[in-house]
Amino acid sequence: MRQTRPTTREEPLISLRDVEVHFENERGLFDFGSDPRVVRAVDGVSFDVEENDVISLVGESGCGKTTLGKSVIGLQRPTGGTINYRGHDMWEIRDGTSDANIDWKDVRTSLQIIHQDPGSSLNPNRRLIAILSEPLRQTHPELSAGEKRERIYSLLERVGMNPAADFAERYPHQLSGGEQQRVALCRALLMNPDVILADEAISALDVSLRVEMMDLMLDLQEEFGTSYVFISHDLSNARYFSQHGGGKIGVMYLGELAEFGPAEDVINDPQHPYTKVLRWATPNLSERKTGRLPMRKIDIPDPVNPPAGCRFHTRCPEARAVCKQQHPAATTVGDQSVTCFRMHDDHEYWNSPELEADEAAITADD
Numbered sequence: 365m366r367q368t369r370p371t372t373r374e375e376p377l378i379s380l381r382d383v384e385v386h387f388e389n390e391r392g393l394f395d396f397g398s399d400p401r402v403v404r405a406v407d408g409v410s411f412d413v414e415e416n417d418v419i420s421l422v423g424e425s426g427c428g429k430t431t432l433g434k435s436v437i438g439l440q441r442p443t444g445g446t447i448n449y450r451g452h453d454m455w456e457i458r459d460g461t462s463d464a465n466i467d468w469k470d471v472r473t474s475l476q477i478i479h480q481d482p483g484s485s486l487n488p489n490r491r492l493i494a495i496l497s498e499p500l501r502q503t504h505p506e507l508s509a510g511e512k513r514e515r516i517y518s519l520l521e522r523v524g525m526n527p528a529a530d531f532a533e534r535y536p537h538q539l540s541g542g543e544q545q546r547v548a549l550c551r552a553l554l555m556n557p558d559v560i561l562a563d564e565a566i567s568a569l570d571v572s573l574r575v576e577m578m579d580l581m582l583d584l585q586e587e588f589g590t591s592y593v594f595i596s597h598d599l600s601n602a603r604y605f606s607q608h609g610g611g612k613i614g615v616m617y618l619g620e621l622a623e624f625g626p627a628e629d630v631i632n633d634p635q636h637p638y639t640k641v642l643r644w645a646t647p648n649l650s651e652r653k654t655g656r657l658p659m660r661k662i663d664i665p666d667p668v669n670p671p672a673g674c675r676f677h678t679r680c681p682e683a684r685a686v687c688k689q690q691h692p693a694a695t696t697v698g699d700q701s702v703t704c705f706r707m708h709d710d711h712e713y714w715n716s717p718e719l720e721a722d723e724a725a726i727t728a729d730d
């Protein structure tokens with residue numbers, strides 16, 4: 365079913381280097397004369413998406429997961445850094461200034477998205493057969509109406525929507541949330557994509573259906589040869605998806621990647637203090653259910669004015685004076701990339717005084 369697109373040898377499918385996305389917001393009514401508010405949604409992020417890859421991005425609300433995910437699939441232009449598609453600058457392809465022989469339309473087609481609320485992205489006035497014929501018309505214009513119908517029926521059956529002939533004639537509102545999400549997945553897969561961005565795609569489903577949907581996505585991965593960028597605020601879902609898919613987890617904090625690496629390592633041997641906090645706070649992953657949350661403050665700082673030095677220092681249980689002054693760079697530890705001074709045995713961090721306990725630690729019962 366899969367067609368191969370031209371690639372530069374050895375190049376990752378998508379490669380992000382030092383990517384930054386800053387949003388310049390309008391001044392408020394009473395901000396006359398002040399600088400526009402700049403939201404630093406993503407800062408200094410680098411990683412690769414390989415063929416058949418599974419990458420989960422996890423972190424608190426507002427940490428930049430969606431903005432980063434949209435950058436990966438070409439829906440958000442970065443304000444800094446580079447994003448390459450098969451070795452060529454994605455935005456040069458978009459602007460027509462690339463020397464690569466790749467059409468932007470093909471790039472867009474190969475990078476698909478499924479949303480948290482599939483109902484809103486499926487046309488309510490069209491039957492499923494029409495909704496699913498559309499991508500096939502684009503990717504396989506040579507197919508007859510009968511051949512398209514056959515492919516659609518077989519995919520609907522594959523995702524458990526039986527009898528397919530019955531489902532194909534329904535409108536989206538005649539489906540459950542889980543069925544709508546399956547249709548959204550089918551539609552994305554029929555575009556023959558290199559990457560599907562699944563943005564909180566299972567969050568709205570009943571807990572009992574989440575694992576089923578993740579299993580289905582991973583089952584179909586091999587068949588369609590697609591990679592996933594899976595966004596979740598829930599570390600246990602990210603773990604399930606990336607571990608079963610043999611992939612990686614990226615832990616985001618205030619627009620930056622705190623830790624990135626194989627799911628197994630990030631979960632079982634977290635290195636960044638923030639990953640440890642997330643793990644501690646995730647019921648399925650931690651033995652401790654009560655006690656003191658290992659964090660100095662509970663409030664998330666403002667991405668318009670992120671803390672100087674390490675962005676996590678205001679909440680980090682391990683923060684020392686140097687963390688207020690210097691910004692750590694990502695360091696490779698085994699297969700993980702970790703943005704914390706503690707990764708260097710000889711860093712001045714170790715001789716730096718601990719930060720005053722300006723806030724009492726918050727207890728999990730608060």
Ligand SMILES: Nc1ncnc2c1ncn2[C@@H]1O[C@H](COP(=O)(O)OP(=O)(O)OP(=O)(O)O)[C@@H](O)[C@H]1O
Nearest residue numbers: 387403405424425426427428429430431432597667
């Ligand atoms: N178009 C925009 N204009 C201005 N600010 C934006 C825009 N899109 C996102 N932001 C801001 O960028 C930051 C990151 O938002 P983003 O949606 O990427 O985070 P997220 O981690 O996906 O959050 P959530 O889990 O709540 O969806 C937030 O502070 C958000 O308000």
